[in-house]
Amino acid sequence: METQESALTLALLAVPVRAVICRVLLEAGEDGLPAVDLARLTGLTLPRAAHHFQEMVQAGVLAMAIRERHVCYVLKARRAVREALGYLDSSGLD
Incomplete structure (x- = not known):
């Protein structure tokens, strides 16, 4: 496993949400989703989700964008995320 993938896998394991x-x-595609929709789809309150979004932005996993007056989040490291999730799925660690 590459270093970026390893670090990402560990980060995802540390906080499963x-x-x-x-x-x-990943399912949403390259345009990402508005924060409100992303929170709803993950089953989190917006304040709780915002904490995770901010941490993931600081880690370089997500990018924040403003679209039509909505805060949106997009995966920056799509390939690394896909590989890390694949590793989690194949190892049964998630």
């Missing part, structure tokens, strides 16, 4: 956030964003 972040793996859920990544899965939802």
